[in-house]
Amino acid sequence: MDLLPFDQYVASLNRKRMSAGVLFLDTRSRVLLIEPSYKPHWDIPGGAVDAREAPWTTALREVREEIGIDRPLGRLLVIDYVSADGRMPEGVAFIFDGGQISEAEVSELTLTDPEILSARLHTLDEVAMMVKPTLATRLAVAIEAADGGELALCENGKRVAG
Template sequence: MGDFTATLPRKRMGAGVLLSDPTGRVLLVEPAYKPDWEIPGGCVEADESPLAAAQRELKEELGLTLPIGRLLVTDWVPPRPERTEGFMLVFDGGVLDAEQTARISLPADELRSWAWCAEPEAVDRLSTLLARRVAAAIRARADGTTAYLENGSLPIA
């Protein structure tokens, strides 16, 4: 008798990290493989926790080993023609000081650059979906809450 859980649906999962500077700007990275900017993060691999994925991605993308704070956003993203449905999480990476910021080192084959962005500038650089998710993460951090989103928006009750 096999494990029935092997027959259950599987969802794509990603974990991102909201990092800020002391003035409240958020850290965005510019991928070399697509036009829109991102927050640091990426896919959660098989048998990896979302928190471990967030920590791994910070090390791979920024060269930083940082404590990861609480979960800010959970976002279910419906399927689209070019991608399966997904479950995206954003964790609080806290505020980077000048010394931590000076240690940022990007993998040239994956990321072109990074920038501190105030929320309006972040909205311009991010995809519409990720801009909504990041805005919700900023609000959740400020309010001390965790937001549940569907496709980047609060579900209508």
């Protein structure tokens, strides 16, 4: 068997997109969602991982930029493999625990990012109608993982392990 020269081998490796989001819950298990100006669906704070950036760094940066919160992340709750869908290449989505947030804190958020129109707390049933279906199932798994103290592995939002 002929082996490729190392540089050719490295160039042939698959590349995946990554995203990192943060789950904030209130005492009633309502999820903090943000309303982006650039797409029809709501989302959790977070975004695409930049080149040469770790997912946890992305999560911290995006939370600070989008909703003005600057506090340490909790543990990793979900790693989700996301299949290519014809429009977007395959990827990996991470959800970190942002901890508890109160309704008063949400009402005092400083939204300086023009990409974010609003931020509000929503029940999981409301979330399911406001976000993409894959994110809705991923968030349900993330809440279970937060309650259970484990890391959940998913494929396209559905739990496969953990």
